[in-house]
Amino acid sequence: MIKLFSEKVTPFTSSNLNIIQVENFDEVFFDVYEFEINGSKYIAEKVGVYSDDPVVSVPIVEGSSRLEAPFILRKGKFEVYYNPSNSKFLETITEEVDSVIELPVIKDEVEEELSAYNEKKEQELTNFVKLIVKDKLKALQDKVNTTSDLAKANLTKDVEQLAESLKLTLNSKQQDLSNTVVNLVREEFNKVVKVVDHAIDKKSKILDTKLYGQV
Secondary structure (H helix, E strand, O other), X not given: OEEEOOEEEOOEOOOOOXXXXXXXXXXXXXXXXXXXXXXXXXXXXXXXXXXXXXEEEEEEEEOOEEEEEEEEEEEOOOEEEOOHHXXXXXXXXXXXXOOOOOOOOOHHHHHHHHHHHHHHHHHHHHHHHHHHHHHHXXXXXXXXXXXXXXXXXXXXXXXXXHHHHHHXXXXXXXXXXXXXXXHHHHHHHHHHHHHHHHXXXXXXXXXXXXXXXXX
16 A cells, blocks of 8 residues: 555556556646545646656655655546556655645645746746747837838738737647736737837838737
8 A cells, every 4th residue: 555645545566657547637737737536636747748648746655755756647447556666765754644745635725836836837928928029029120220111021911920929829828827917918019019000100101900909
């Protein structure tokens, strides 16, 4: 018998792979999965993929040893397959561990951890968007400064390409983003629109309405 998180389980040891098979699991955030063991919910971070199934990192207690191991996460009747050679030793336990909770299972604590993870990922997305917009602004400003015929320069196409890039970036995130991040993406896009709009109006006196509302 071993402990996965804080749950006692009796695993099959005939497999070369570590596998946790549960009735259902959900990707509750970027590469973070939630599933039930013995009626309690746990979360684990994805560390890889095996045959299209996620591989998650799971804490283990075996005897007096605290370990960590990758497990393939699959849907089906609850079963655990465990090969001790596929684990990493962390420390020796010198006291009873029944009261130790390896990962939070209380709803509020899970939400706090997911919130922190959310903030980190959204900050990474924010920095990425700002970098895209900064590069595009420089390229457009150079084009405006060196082009006498803006119709041939086709600045509208540049804006459409940027809008498509930003939309693809947002759509690649399967989970809901906060309104703050979505609004920031739109604000960054509007910086580029204003530069191009100003250049078109200044040089050709024609306001290009196609520039707006694309993100």
